[in-house]
Amino acid sequence: MNSAPAPYQLRFTERARREIEALDGSVRKQLRKILTTKLAIHPAERGKPLTGILTGFLSHRFAAHRIIYTFDDGMRLVLICAVGPRRAGHPGDVYEQFEALVRAGRTARKVLDALRGAPPSARPKKP
Numbered sequence: 001m002n003s004a005p006a007p008y009q010l011r012f013t014e015r016a017r018r019e020i021e022a023l024d025g026s027v028r029k030q031l032r033k034i035l036t037t038k039l040a041i042h043p044a045e046r047g048k049p050l051t052g053i054l055t056g057f058l059s060h061r062f063a064a065h066r067i068i069y070t071f072d073d074g075m076r077l078v079l080i081c082a083v084g085p086r087r088a089g090h091p092g093d094v095y096e097q098f099e100a101l102v103r104a105g106r107t108a109r110k111v112l113d114a115l116r117g118a119p120p121s122a123r124p125k126k127p
Contacts, residue, residue: 007040008078013114019083034062043071043078066094
C-alpha cells in the first residue's frame with residue numbers, strides 16, 4: 001500500500017506573522033485553508049516562481065493577495081516570507097515591499113531565524 005507523503009511543515013518569518021495578523025478574518029480564513037491544503041502538500045506545484053532579485057521564491061495568489069514563500073524538499077519545510085495585497089505600482093504592494101527587504105539584505109537573517117524556529121527574543125542584537 002502506497003501512503004501519501006507527510007505534509008510539509010509551515011514556518012513564518014516574523015514579518016509574515018505580523019502581515020497575517022493584520023488581515024481581515026475572512027481573508028485569514030482563506031489563507032489558512034490555502035496553507036494547509038495546498039502549500040503544505042504540494043508547494044512546488046502551487047506557486048509561480050519569481051524572477052530577478054526574487055529568484056528562489058514563489059508566489060501563490062488568493063483573492064487580491066499574494067503569499068511569497070520558499071520551500072525545501074529535504075527538510076519538508078515551507079517558509080512563508082510575506083503575505084499581502086497585490087497593488088502594482090503602489091508602495092503597499094507585497095512584491096515591492098519584499099523586494100525592498102531583499103535589496104537591503106534584510107531577508108537572510110529573518111529567513112534563517114524562521115528556519116531555525118528561533119523566537120525573536122533569542123536573536124542576537126546587531127552591534
